[in-house]
Amino acid sequence: RKEVEQDPGPFNVPEGATVAFNCTYSNSASQSFFWYRQDCRKEPKLLMSVYSSGNEDGRFTAQLNRASQYISLLIRDSKLSDSATYLCVVRPRNSGGSNYKLTFGKGTLLTVNP
Amino acid sequence: ETGVTQTPRHLVMGMTNKKSLKCEQHLGHNAMYWYKQSAKKPLELMFVYNFKEQTENNSVPSRFSPECPNSSHLFLHLHTLQPEDSALYLCASSRGQGSGTDTQYFGPGTRLTVL
Numbered sequence: 001r002k003e004v005e006q007d008p009g010p011f012n013v014p015e016g017a018t019v020a021f022n023c024t025y026s027n028s029a030s031q032s033f034f035w036y037r038q039d040c041r042k043e044p045k046l047l048m049s050v051y052s053s054g055n056e057d058g059r060f061t062a063q064l065n066r067a068s069q070y071i072s073l074l075i076r077d078s079k080l081s082d083s084a085t086y087l088c089v090v091r092p093r094n095s096g097g098s099n100y101k102l103t104f105g106k107g108t109l110l111t112v113n114p
Numbered sequence: 115e116t117g118v119t120q121t122p123r124h125l126v127m128g129m130t131n132k133k134s135l136k137c138e139q140h141l142g143h144n145a146m147y148w149y150k151q152s153a154k155k156p157l158e159l160m161f162v163y164n165f166k167e168q169t170e171n172n173s174v175p176s177r178f179s180p181e182c183p184n185s186s187h188l189f190l191h192l193h194t195l196q197p198e199d200s201a202l203y204l205c206a207s208s209r210g211q212g213s214g215t216d217t218q219y220f221g222p223g224t225r226l227t228v229l
Binding site: 045100 | 164
C-alpha cells in the first residue's frame, strides 16, 4: 500500500459546483496532515492543515478520520481560480525521532470550467 | 512572494557538467529542505538541514551534494548527473521545531534538464 494515496483525477467541474477529494494514508501513527495546492509549473503552497475535529476556511473544509486513515477536502462554490493540483500531505511519526519528513501524495488535478 | 527564492529557475546541463542550485529563505526559519519532483511522481524528500546540521539524507546518490553554510542558505551541488535526474528541484524551509504544526514553505523551484 502506498504511503499516501490519492485519486489522480482529473476532476472537471463547472463553476459553482461542490467537489470533494479523498486521500488515504498507510502509517497509522501519522501525526499531522495537510492539504497543499500546486498550480501548473509552480511550487506547492499550503492550503490548510487538517485537524482531528475537522476545520473550515471559507469555501474549503477538511476532515480527518483516523480510524479509517483518510483525509478529505471539500470545496464549495468552485471558482475558476481553484483549478490546480491538490496534494495530500502527511507527517509520519518517525521512530528515529525526526519529525521533519513530509510524505506527499501524487495529487489530484482539478479543473473548474466556466 | 519572496519568502523562499531559488536560482537558477531553469538549468540545462550535460552529464559531465558541474553546477549548483541555490536556495535562500527570508523567513527566519531554521530548517531547510531539498525535494525532487518528477513527472507522474509525488514529491520526494532528498535532504533536511536543521540549524545547519544535516538531519536527513533520503538515500540520495552521491552525485547530489548538499551544502548549508547558514540557516538562510542552502545549496545543491550537481555533478555527473544522468538524464533521469531531470526534474523540478524544490527548496523549502520551516521553523524547524520538528513538531506537528511545523509548516514548510516552498521556493519556486529549479527546472533541471540533463542532456
